[in-house]
Structure formats: structure tokens, C-alpha cells
Amino acid sequence: MKRKPYKRISLGVMILTLAAVLCGCGGGAGSSTVDTSSKETAEPAASASADHEFTFGLDSAIASVDPHVDTDAATRSVLFNVFEGLVKVTPEGDVAPAVAQDYKMSDDAKTYTFTLRDGITFQDGKAVKASDVKYSLERSAKINGDSSALSVISDISCPDDKTVVITLKSADSEFIYNLTTEILEEANDKDQGSKPIGTGPFKVAEYKEGEYIDFERYEGYWNKDLDCIDKAQIKFYDKADTAFTELKAGSIDAMWQMTPDQVKSLGDGYNVVESTMKLVQGLFINNTYEPFKKVQVRQALNYAIDRDAVDKLLLGGGSKKINTYGYPSVPEWYNADTEGTYKYDVDKAKQLLADGGYPDGFDLEITVPNNYNLHVQAAEIMKEELAQIGVKVTINPVDWSTWLSDVYQGRKFQATVIGFDFTSLAPSTWYVHYQSKSDNNMVNFSDADYDKTYDEAKTETDKDKKKELYNKCQQILTDQAASVFIEDPVNYIVLRKGYTGFASYPIYVIDLSSIKAE
């Protein structure tokens, strides 16, 4: 009897400890942090006042604040606000002068001369000098190695503080597209990974790794005509679902990549912008995995997957279906003739599979990043469709960092569902992904004809001939069935009423300077 009170106390302590542990666990799993946004939840959802801080919910955390070491779309789309290159991507898919005022390309496309913009400063107030440009381009080229688009530079010289002359090893008429490479301050060399200083319209007020990044307007920005919000926050989530719940709860103001179902359930109170995901979504297959060494097997997969059904099940239809590694939103470099090459045909797929030596199918593991619902669900649909031709699929969901290291960099995979976005508007950086020796050739595609055509296309200075050659590249990818290219998925951007804007770019960009408060 005497020991009873003691027992009860110890039980109470145990429960308290347990509760504490559980709470701690919940906090780590991505519940909202205590910061300025918490006051928004207290306000009625629809009232966006002038001093209200705009919050955008992103379904992935950024990898780094150093723009030169980024690998993924999320990082690039966020850092676009902080950094600028000599030129800058426009919503129309072109490049416009940014750090540079103007430039001249020599007739042989080997020398580019830039004049820096008058009075342009870094976000710490220091003037941008030609030496900073030289430093930045060399830094990016060094970090990204041979795969860097800047590796063609043979020399950068700075005749004076305002002029930069870039000489290339060989002629490249597309080179200007690569000069969106972010200009960093040389004096900040040691802290580029922790103290981001760029020349963009927004500077980083606070960055909490894996949680959020706070922005505020940089008053010294060169474009004084900019009319947009003064402060903004981009919050990171593990899953789009969580961000969506937060949007409904009113703690964030905008999201992109929303499905038709989600938009439907939102009701009034939001401005909806239709867009595409700017992706080539597909089932990317490792061409060195035994069954995929046979072109017939790769083609069989292309015939067995019903692109229309995938689109309807995933997004209710309305996506742009593709058959090659090309991007319909930039018609200049897209071969539309490849469309419709692989029409859904199970019998033909079975026949091709038998021709390739696998009449009874084979086992296939599809690795998918589990933070992207779209890709996980697409994999589920493909599992069903591939079962019809005897390909037994197992789905292996992994977290994003594992996907990047094992699949993208390590190439240890059989197949994966993912979407590729444009990292640069230069078509050569896009089609290099299938050049046999490229560092970015994740699917291990190898085709001598493709390599040759690509090299010709890249060096060609005449735009029409260049287009023709790139079209041929895409035709080869279709004929050789390098992977199963599915679609550029339809999506929606949603802004809470009170905010308008959100410029749509041909690459992944969250342009905060395009958002206005009403």
C-alpha cells in the first residue's frame, strides 16, 4: 500500500515525458513555426491589408541559398528573386538585360562584350564591378564542372570596371541564354552559402533551412518602376497536401501546381491562374537496365501507357501530351511532329515485348520521390497499365534527397517517374541530357546519331538550320524511345483575393516582383 502514491507519480511523470516527446516529434515534422505569419491566422482569411505579409507555400524546401550549387527547380524558382545574371529571363521566354545594360555579339559568335548597367549595386549597397562578373562566371563554371554551360568560356577580361569581354573556345550563338548565371559579390566569397547577396529586387531577410525564407524589397534595385508587394515569405512543406491545408486555413496566401480537384474545392475568395507545370513528365527508364537495352522493350512501354488515361486520372484531362523530350511551351525549339507517334495499343506493345525477348514481361521497380504526389500517383497508374503487358511493377517511394543522390546523381534505378524542367532557355542545355557522355544523362541513353546531330545543332549559327537539327534530335529520342515521355501537366496558380499578378514564365520561377496587393 505504501508504494502506491510513488507508482502514481511515476506514471504521471511517464505520461508527461511521453507527451513532451510526442509534441517535440510533431514540431519537427513540419508544423507551422512561430513567426510573423501566425498573426495572419488570427485575421479573417479574405482581408489582405497593405502591411499584410504575402506568404507563398512551396511543396519542397530549397537545397541552398547559393545559386551556383543548386540542382533542383524549387531552389532556382525561389532564388530568382534575389539574384540576377548579366541578362534575365522574361515571361515571354526571351532574355532581357539585367546586370548588363546591353551587349554585342561578334559576327563569329565567339566574343560577347557587355556594358554594365549604370549605378547597379549589390544588396549591401556596393557597386557591381566587372571583376564581380568575372568572379561569378568563373565560380559557377568551376562548381558545375564540365557539364556547366559556361565551360565553353576560354577567357573573361575586364578592360574597365564597366566592361566585360567574354571569349569562347568555339562559336556558340546560344551562349547569351547561359548568361542568366547569377552575379555574386566577390567580397562575399566565403559566405555565399550562408549570406546571400545578389542584385535582384528582393533581398533575403531571414532564411531558416527547411522551414521558410523571408524576403523584403531592396530599395536600391535598378528598376525603380517596379510596382509590387514589399515583403514576402516563401514557406516550405514536405507535401503539397500540407501546404494546401494551410492555404485553406488562411496561413498562406498562394500556391502553385494545384490540381483541378483542389481548385474546385476552394470556392470563391481566390484568383485562379491557369498554367502548365512547365515539365516534361514521364517514366524515365534506365537504358542500361537489362530489358531496356532492347529498343523494342522501350517502345513497348511507350505503347502500353495510355497518355490520355494518365492525364485524365491525374488531372482530369487538359495537359499537353508529348512523345519526346521537348517542351511545347517554347514552340521555337519543340518538334510537334513527334506528337501522336505512340498511340495506346496493348497488342502492339505485347508484340514488341515478345520481339525484344520478353514475351512474359519482367519485373520493374519504379522509384518515386514521395514528396511529389503527382509522380507517386502517376506511378500507380502506370503500374496498372504495365500489368496488362506482363510488366510487374513495384513502387519504391523515397524521400527527395535520396532520389537526388541515388537516382539523379547515382543512376542506381530501373525506372522513375519525375518531371524535368527547363533550367535555361538555351536548347543545348536541354538536349544535352541525352548526349551519351553528359553528366546529366540520367537515363544512360547512348546513340551515336544523336550525339552527332546534337553537336551540329549546338554549333550551328543559323537559327533555321539549328531548329531543324534540334527537331532531328527530338525525332531520334522518339524513335529510339529513350524513355516514356508523357505530358506537360496542366496546373493552376491560386492567389488569395487581395493579391493579383503572378507572371507565368517558361521556366520555374516564383517572381514575387510580379505580385501586387489590391
Added chain:
Amino acid sequence: MRKYNYSLIAGLIITAFMLAVTITAHFWTPYSVTAMSSMSKNLPPSAAHLMGTDNFGRDVLSRVMSGCGTTFFIGMCTVVIGAVFGTIVGAVTGYFGGILDAVIMRINDVLLSFPSVLLALIFISFLGTGKYKIIIALGVMFIPSFARIVRSEVIRIKSQDYVKSARVMGAGSLRIIFVHIIPNIRVSMLTAAAVGFNNAVLAEASMSYLGLGVVPPEPSLGLMLSEAQQYIFVAPWYALFPGIVIALIILGFGLISEGLRGLAQK
């Protein structure tokens, strides 16, 4: 006048019903569990689809029936692993005592002081996701609680006269543990198993909900809840029915363990 053990009876009826559903699902479901159709996405409950359809046009009833199987299977395997190893550890430490007992039981205490889901998460991060891996992770997590219960019962019984008599008659330790002691603590063990099963079902649901358990498209009640989350405003039935079924399974076993406890006290 005879007093009925209502908890036990109600628990057995609910559990028998859920088991019957599970077994039926093994041979027959109203629709295919995995077949998708873009024509029947997110349909509300109707005569054709009693629980409606999900975002891929799959019949929710069929998936719930099949998902029960997954849940029962994981729950059962987890309890079996936990009970077998827990009983061995508990019986040996309880019967022999000494340093072995002290060391093993302290390790036990350390394991018990973590929430089981948290520990299972650590296991999963080493093993990877999947049905069988989650069984191993949860099974190991359930060993300490069984060991503790069995140990205290063994200590209580080993000083009873009939055990002493057996020892005097020259029976070996193993014989005493498995023939004389274990059969006498079966009610406590059954109660522990019922409680353990409940915890296993909840743990599986939470792990699958977090995307760390059963891999899609295999149906699991927890995974269905997780998938349903993004459609909760468009298709609330998708989240509702798997949730109700999890609650029913838990209720059934909860009542059984309550009833067994009543039996033991008589």
C-alpha cells in the same frame, strides 16, 4: 442468475464480423481493388458504390475490404513476433532472475520509454519502407511490453506450491516454464495480445499515413486516409469510411481485452 460478459461478447461479434469481411475480400470484392477508371472519379456513395469511389475511380468499399486484410495481417504478425519473443525473454528473466534479469529488463525499460511509433520510424529509416519491413519494425517494438507482463506473471507463479513440488520431483527448468507456468498465465497473455493488436493496427495506420508503411497501390487503411487527405473537400467519403473501419477494428479488440480482464478477475 448467470451474469454475461457483455464486453467479451460484443467484442467477439465485431471482430468476427471484421474477420469475415477480411476473409471474403480475399476471395471476392465488389470491384477490382486496383482497376482505375477516369469515368468514375470521386463518385459519392451510391447503390453501385456503397462507399463511393476514390480519385482514380476505384471502389472504396473494395479497397476498404482488402485494406482490412492488410491491417489484420500486419497486426497479427506483429503480435506473434512480439508475443513469441516477449514470452521467451519474460519467462527466462523472470524464472532465473539475477544479473541477466537486471540487464535485460533495463534494456527493456529503455525501449519502453520511447513511443513505439517513434522507434519504428528509426527502424524504417534503416530498413526502408514496405509491408514486411514494417512488420519487423513493429514486431520488435512490441517485444518489451510482452516481456514485462510475462516476467511479472512468471515471478508470481514460480513461488506457488505446485511449482515447488514439480521442482522437488526433479522437473527441469524448461519443463517447469513451459508446462507448469505458461499455461497458467494464458489469460494475461491473451489480454496483452489483444491490447498489442490494437496498438499494432494504430501504429500501422500512422506509419502508412506518414507514407512510411505499406507502399501504394496496395490498399491499407492508414494509407487510404493519407491519400484521401487531399480530396477531403471533394470526396469526404474517401477519408470517412477507412476511418470508421479502423475505429471498428480497434473497438472490437478493445472490448475483447476488456472482457478477458473481467474473466481473469473472476
